[in-house]
Amino acid sequence: xxxxxxxxxxxxxxxxxxxxxxxxxxxxxxxxxxxxxxxxxxxxxxxxxxxxxxxxxxxxxxxxxxxxxxxxxxxxxxxxxxxxxxxxxxxxxxxxxxxxxxxxxxxxxxxxxxxxxxxxxxxxxxxxxxxxxxxxxxxxxxxxxxxxxxxxxxxxxxxxxxxxxxxxxxxxxxxxxxxxxxxxxxxxxxxxxxxxxxxxxxxxxxxxxxxxxxxxxxxxxxxxxxxxxxxxxxxx
Numbered sequence: 001x002x003x004x005x006x007x008x009x010x011x012x013x014x015x016x017x018x019x020x021x022x023x024x025x026x027x028x029x030x031x032x033x034x035x036x037x038x039x040x041x042x043x044x045x046x047x048x049x050x051x052x053x054x055x056x057x058x059x060x061x062x063x064x065x066x067x068x069x070x071x072x073x074x075x076x077x078x079x080x081x082x083x084x085x086x087x088x089x090x091x092x093x094x095x096x097x098x099x100x101x102x103x104x105x106x107x108x109x110x111x112x113x114x115x116x117x118x119x120x121x122x123x124x125x126x127x128x129x130x131x132x133x134x135x136x137x138x139x140x141x142x143x144x145x146x147x148x149x150x151x152x153x154x155x156x157x158x159x160x161x162x163x164x165x166x167x168x169x170x171x172x173x174x175x176x177x178x179x180x181x182x183x184x185x186x187x188x189x190x191x192x193x194x195x196x197x198x199x200x201x202x203x204x205x206x207x208x209x210x211x212x213x214x215x216x217x218x219x220x221x222x223x224x225x226x227x228x229x230x231x232x233x234x235x236x
Contacts, residue, residue: 002165003176004033011160011172011222012122016133016233026137028233030130033174034120039130041138042111057108059100059135061092063127065116088124089114091197095128095157095188096135098196104152110138121175125159125186129226132157133233156191158230160222162215169211171218183207187219191227 006012012033021027026041047058063085067073077085092114112135114127139151163170163184165177178184185200200212207215 002170004174008168009171009218009221011225012174014226014229016130016229018133018137018233024134024138025141026134026139028130028133028137029117030126030133032120032122032126032129032172034118035122035126035174036116036118037123037126037130038113038115038117039127039134040113041131041134042113043138043142044109044111045107047107047109051107053107055107056102057105057110058102059093059096059110059112061089061096061112061114061127061131063089063092063114063116063124065119065123069116069119088127091124091188091199092127092131095159095196096131098188099132099153099155099157099190100135101152101154104150105139105142105148108142108147110135119175121173121178122161125161125172125188128157128159128188129230133230136230136234155194156227156230157188157196158191158223158226159186159188160219160226161186162218162222164207164211169214169218171222183211185212185215185219187216187223189219189223191223193220193223 015031018028020029021040024040025043030037112131116123142148161173163173163181165181182204183202188196
């Protein structure tokens with residue numbers, strides 16, 4: 001039995017609370033069980049130099065873990081970001097751009113900031129899932145004030161983890177499972193089942209094609225449930 005008592009294909013309790021920031025154009029707190037992430041989307045009337053005069057907009061992401069997000073305090077980073085932090089924020093940015101028409105909102109840049117308030121495994125998947133909601137809300141804001149006629153999203157994206165723990169393939173690992181997993185993977189999928197990105201690692205023995213397919217089947221189920229929660233939060 002899993003430490004949490006969940007079934008192998010059961011997602012942790014998920015809640016997405018929107019409108020949590022007074023100033024951000026889009027915001028939410030996404031909770032995957034005991035993992036809580038604040039996601040905000042901020043609009044700037046400029047783009048990176050490589051996109052100037054192109055007519056295209058840009059979406060970029062930043063990821064940060066607060067000092068007491070885990071059971072021991074970590075120092076605030078005032079200098080260079082860690083490799084892990086850079087990798088995660090690039091993943092978040094790629095995931096959101098994959099379902100956005102960058103020609104559909106002019107030369108505007110949207111920063112999606114994902115700050116981990118509390119970590120219990122799956123912080124990057126919660127960040128992507130909540131980041132989509134914050135981004136959608138920012139586009140709704142631009143539509144409300146008359147900058148956009150339509151929301152320039154071409155799809156819906158969410159992310160979930162899978163892994164092998166004590167020989168069994170599991171969906172949505174928490175820290176107790178992830179820290180001792182024999183293999184783990186993060187799946188970023190669209191609502192219609194298309195793959196945006198997969199990150200998978202064998203921590204012990206390599207996993208088979210059949211086990212990978214089981215991961216994918218579990219991930220599709222989980223992402224379907226997460227997309228339903230996103231739509232619920234957005235009132236869609």
